[in-house]
Amino acid sequence: MLNPADVNKLACLFIEKTVSHFVRKKYSVSSVLDKRYFNNYVMGTELEHCLEYEDECNLLHSVEDVEIDDTVVITPCDNPFTISATLSTSSCTADNFYFGGTVYPSIALSNNSYYHDATSPLLYTDGCTGNLRTAGTARLGKVRTGALTASAFDNNVMLRFDTHFDITSGLTATAMPLGSVHKIKLTATDANGAGATTTTHQIDPSTVSTGVWTSCATCEAIDWTHLLFGASATNYVTAFTKLLKNVSRTLYGGLFIEPIVFRDPAAGTLSVHTLIKHNPTSRQVGIDVNNASITYDTNGSLNLVTKNFVPRSEAVVGTWFASCAETGSIITICPNGSTTSRAILIYGNFSSSSIPVDTAQSNWNFVKLTALNIGNSSSALTFETAVGSNVCNTYLVTATVSPDIAGTTYRWSNAGDTTLSTSKTVYLTTAATYTFTATTPSGCAQTYEYVFTIPA
């Protein structure tokens, strides 16, 4: 049996001779059809099963000089090369926290320490290289409430980062120079720091002048006239602060509150902010902002007015016992009081636009923390000191061109043919198919498709 290549030769030879007959009349019809080429082709195809060895030899001899070019035409680039790509992932590290422009690695909240009394803007940078990264989250720290004890104490605000509170307004020295605070409602825990109860105490100047709040052993002397609304702001704040301390000393035998008092006589505002320990192991006295009021005498003639504390708008988030809320980079910690143990992650959203890696502090993100109703934890309430654990990653894809010819240009593009990079590397953030094109100086362009998926 002839092999296919030899059959091809027989066919081509037959066709060639036939065409030659028509073109150049070189072969007679009979010589083509009857004598050789046609017969040979028919024998090599239709009659191949009848061929003897000698017949095959004769056929092969007839086509031994025939050459057939059946190769595929390939027009290669001048400099053929191959392209591949690899993905490398860089994990970010939140490497610094800033508070008021100063490196502030964490907010230490622990037993027997006072909380910060104001909103704490946290600025951070991260260790990611490059300016593009995936939108993700970075854990800045966490607050662990520990085992909460179910008691009324849980319903009291024991931790808050906020501004102080306006007690009321209109207490101007001009309008009511003889007016004064008459009663104030304070909240106190038991000796173990739990079981808070709220009691209203009369603290008007007459009780001071009669020695009710200045007669304990550790009590400080107070000029009762400084408690009148007509007094200077400095004198009023000093006297009122002493008064609150004396109340605590007199009622509970010690100094448990650290009040901060502000007064603006012109605006007629009086603000009181008590700093209260979290997880106290001893008695605590302070102002429960959810159950606080003040009664004041407008003119010294017992013309009494009672008003509740009015927290400033930015200070209270109405998400008690609700799920945590997040608005932009402002995060509210609002644990559910019925949960006995709960860890709260504080995190910020990362995106390529929100976290430029530069040294301009004004561009850094910040997280505003407002913690409400943390409750009476049996363990220390602390922010993690090991801040910076995060899930922020950068994804860098690097194309490899082999051989990498000098002068070759590169281009990464997306599905919309938008140029993402003109180098061999590109930072990717969205799962999709991207195209890398390399063009040699001779104009040979080769493309490579890279399917990017965000690693699990």
Place this chain on the structure above:
Amino acid sequence: MTVTYTDCSTLTITSSNLLSTNTSVVLSMQYNCDQEWEKVITPATAPIVLTPEDFDTEDFIPDGIYYLKLEIVNSVGTEIVETKCKFVNCITSCKLLDAYKNNDCERTMAFFALLASDDCPDCSCADLCLLYNIATNNPCEDVKPCGCK
């Protein structure tokens, strides 16, 4: 490239170079060394199947000589060109009946050469077109019987 013709209605083009990773595949064609036609194919591993609709006919692909040219750009940018000249024979065999009856040796010889062209991978389309024209267009009065030269 291999071209097979089935039931007068399907022209199937296969090639080991038809890969899903190709970036471009263009099939161009010339009919009877005259009419030109081009079709851009979505890169695929499957054979390219042409039907009468591709030739603006309804029932069958017209008989004749088809020059097929496959231009492929593969995944690394290399351009590969494959060509094939194909004799499509649906009704030409029947048209040759009168040649047999009239002992028209030249038409018969040309037709048999066309039939042999499937076994000739590098036959030129110009040659096959010449044979096709002789096989199908020779007038009766110009009959040249075999052996009468």
